[in-house]
Amino acid sequence: MSTTINVGSQADRTLSLNMTLLSHHELDGFGGVGEGVAMQITKDGRHIMWLAHESAPKNFTAVDVSDPRKPKMIVQTDLPHAQMRSNSLEVSGDILAVAYQTKEWGLKPAGFDLFDISTPEKPKHIVHFDASGPYSRGAHCLWFVDGETVHMASGAPDFQPRDSKDDQFYRIIDVRNPTKPTEVGRWWYPGTKEGDSAPPVRRMPKFDSGYRMHNCNVYPERPDRAYIGYIDGGAIILDISDRSNPKLVSNWRHSPPNTGFVHTVMPLFGPQLLIVTDECTKDDGADWPKMTWVVDNRDETNPVPISTFPLPPAEIFAKRGGRYGSHNLHENPPVKAARKSEKIILATFFNGGLRAFDVSHPYQPTEVAYYVPGAPKMSPKGAVQINDAYWDDRGVVFCVDRFAGGLYALEMNI
């Protein structure tokens, strides 16, 4: 028998296992960061972290994290108006791509910008790719890691969805000439576009979040495959060997009974796995369970779920405030500045913080580290909402808060 003295699971307390805070930067009072977290290594060897803000008024912020114990903000930019957000960005070499999504159809700017960040303190605008349209909010999320192609979840001037929630689909934009981005391919969930021959899709019964794309990941190991989280449409693998005509390889769906919102589908090529996240989008556990799945992808035409990342009970964390459940991963971006691992996966869980899992035994993933910051000052939810994460080439781990906390730099000891 034992007795312990409980202090309660209080949102103002920092929880940690095998992660130590190196520094915390509140981004000059604009600490709300979306799911655009990318690292640049400049020609003079500095590590610059680029962050897309979750909402207006700020567009993006760059922080020099060369010394992760002493981060220095070097630039912070504003959006042209408050009816839009950037949310997502990527860096390839010295080119920064930033997504723009408007709050309503028909507004501008909607699409993405490219910037020359060879002098990171002074990003130089290269081009705007316009994806606005009568049924478009522009781009929510993009993937740009090879300097040549932007893969994005976006609307388009010529795309009319049957349901307003299905307005963002997969678009492939060739940016090899960065001054003239050109669409080279697209794919949408059959049945979601007005005029499709396929029947309308079945809406999710509990929370109808939409059949639209969220993340798209493409890696040099399989340049002919796009791994896509299609929100209520599930996890999708596309054959993009002919970019002008992407073809469906497989579509793994587990909602209903779950509540949809597949966010990220990250392949691990060595162990032939997919790590799939379902984004929590409701406060107080209303859409629980929102899990991170380990999926056997040995036969890519028939992905089979084999385990989920073990998480603290929703009964406890859902009450800490705001959202609790899966969201983003460190996506092993194939760039010099990123650490890649097919054994240790970093994942974010809003008020469940940042968590690291060992998938060496994929049927039994184990949690090996976590960091849950105490509630940031001015946090509207009364708890941290860790939104995204990045693991850099030096082994430094970063995570960001969705609303107020800004950037946390961590040392992981696993």
Next chain:
Amino acid sequence: MRSSEASTPADGRDPFAGRIPISVITGFLGSGKTTLLKKLLRHPGMANAAVIVNEFGEESIDHELLETSSERMALLDNGCLCCTVRTDLQETLRDILTKRMHGEVIQFDRVFVETSGLADPAPVVQTLASDSLLADKFRLDCVVTLVDAVNALGQLDSLSEPIKQAAIADRLLITKTDIAGSAQVTELRERLAEINPQAMILEVVHGEVDPANLIDVGLTSRQTAADKLKRWIGPLGAPEQVGRPGLAGPPRHSTGITSFCLWFDRPLSWTSFETCMNVLTSLRGPDLLRVKGLLNVEGEAGPVVIQGVQHIFHPPARLQAWSDEDRRSRLVFITRGIEREMVENLFRAVGALRSAAAT
């Protein structure tokens, strides 16, 4: 043991890192364990420690301590450790770990387990190696054995448990030296060095000890520096001790405890090593009080670390690289009644140890 259980390649988890260290505080009745813990826990570096104590028949960690420090306590209040606490200790560790993960207790970064004075500490150590859930989150950092300078010589002559407690220790703390005669302390030091030449011996008055001597004793990284590795393997595993039976020379007292180090000049076959250890643990497991080794295994780039108490061994784990030019395998034993020759003969019999290689 299976070599396949050894650590994974570089992008996976470090088998030594990221586990919450546990220090086992043991010692005979009245040796000062609680006094030591009280002092230790007031040290600033121990602000996030958890302690699991056994209140049987001894002074307990009391409310005064709870109020004057920031530790959260898990108090075992059952009976004798040697009988039942192994299961309860598992439950207690799992319980405080779960509560820690839920944010219901402080984020403790260290655990002290105080055993009952009558207890055999070996089962506690074994628990940490054999419970895979616990082994994933905790590591045994060290065994600290307290020895009362006033009474210990008599106890060592007449009782087996104090001898075993001393034999498996990483640190031997001689307490109450202020009220014992200096000759008595000197004799006790010699006796303890005979029983366990591996352990660092410290003298402690009123529980005052520099915590640096009691923490971070175990390995914490597969990239362990040479000096730390040398401290870990202990004096018997130092090259300058080759050929000597033990630091203290032939024992003058018949405690039945023997310590020695086997050296192997050539890389070992894992199969041979495993065979030998399986035979030893099957036949004489209870008498293998402590085994530590750095092995040069065929096909491995770095040393393989072996640690065991009686018949329970931690999974073997690879260090990244050898820290110096001396790449001979070394295997240190503290045993009860198992002589060096017997172990040597066993290794020879399975071909792991050639006459020319043995020292």
